[in-house]
Amino acid sequence: MMSSILKKVGDFHTHNYRCNHATGNLDEYIYNAYKKSIGTIGLSDHFPIDYSKSDNTLRLKQFAMKNEEVNSYLAEAELLRQKHKQNINVRIGFEVGYLAGKEDKYFPRIEELNGSIDYLIGSVHTVKLKNRYWSLKNGDLKHLIKKYGSKRVYSQYFDNVNKMLLSENFDLDIIGHLDYIKNGSENSNLNNFILKEIGNLIPYIKERGVAVEINTQGLRNCYKKLYPCKKVVEKLFEYNIPIVLSSDAHNPKDVGYGFERVLSLIKKIGYDSIVGFEKRKMIYTALN
Numbered sequence: 001m002m003s004s005i006l007k008k009v010g011d012f013h014t015h016n017y018r019c020n021h022a023t024g025n026l027d028e029y030i031y032n033a034y035k036k037s038i039g040t041i042g043l044s045d046h047f048p049i050d051y052s053k054s055d056n057t058l059r060l061k062q063f064a065m066k067n068e069e070v071n072s073y074l075a076e077a078e079l080l081r082q083k084h085k086q087n088i089n090v091r092i093g094f095e096v097g098y099l100a101g102k103e104d105k106y107f108p109r110i111e112e113l114n115g116s117i118d119y120l121i122g123s124v125h126t127v128k129l130k131n132r133y134w135s136l137k138n139g140d141l142k143h144l145i146k147k148y149g150s151k152r153v154y155s156q157y158f159d160n161v162n163k164m165l166l167s168e169n170f171d172l173d174i175i176g177h178l179d180y181i182k183n184g185s186e187n188s189n190l191n192n193f194i195l196k197e198i199g200n201l202i203p204y205i206k207e208r209g210v211a212v213e214i215n216t217q218g219l220r221n222c223y224k225k226l227y228p229c230k231k232v233v234e235k236l237f238e239y240n241i242p243i244v245l246s247s248d249a250h251n252p253k254d255v256g257y258g259f260e261r262v263l264s265l266i267k268k269i270g271y272d273s274i275v276g277f278e279k280r281k282m283i284y285t286a287l288n
Helices: 002-006 026-035 057-063 067-084 103-112 138-148 150-166 191-208 230-238 259-269
Strands: 040-043 089-097 119-123 126-129 132-135 211-215 243-246 273-278 281-286
Touching: 002 259, 026 040, 026 067, 040 273, 067 089, 089 103, 089 273, 126 138, 126 150, 132 138, 138 150, 150 191, 191 230, 230 259, 243 259
Parallel strands: 040 089, 089 119, 211 243, 243 273
Antiparallel strands: 126 132, 273 281
16 A cells, blocks of 8 residues: 555655765656655755855855856756656755855755756755855754754754745745754754744645645654654644655665655644645645
């Protein structure tokens, strides 16, 4: 029964070697989705963002493809879409990291590509403190918390998510890893604070009319929970906010990771459908 549902759904968040912190080429991600009987595979590598010299470029430039790779990425993805169309649906998109105040630096370029893509994931991967952008990966996050305190760093993260939702210059279809600030760890002293912050965001998510991904990356790291966690998914259901499945795979073998577990969970919560995207349109799929 569950395998038949997998054929109807998609994995809309994957990366590849171009972003410099993932492995595998696009064809390998498509093949692994097909092998696991997943009906749709979304290709969504990190869109490049230009940083100035004062923006902490040493760390941040490591996390996205280069500007000159965008066209080759799209061309290869389209070629593979046509090659595999008899066996699997291939959707083409980007994950775009939101940087407050820099939307005009990269979104005009994305708008030019709009006819070539099916969806955009909007995510926050950084916070800005002391006029520098900092990544929220592992050691960087620990450094920031030690220097500025958890609540200041976490508040800055959710403030950025709020700005992303309210920005007229930042287009998106899916919100990526909503409670990503946890970054593989659980702090019991901050759980209620995080839930309150997300609760404040949910009306804006509803108003923006976007989907929220259920991201299984957390199941693969020491966190051992979803991004977002079950309590947040329950809140999303209360507001009738659509959800999309996502592995956030950085290795082809992780495509579709934990999807059967997620499908079981969201059905228990009450969801009877999930969404996908094609040519920037949201498409509902019933879970039966």
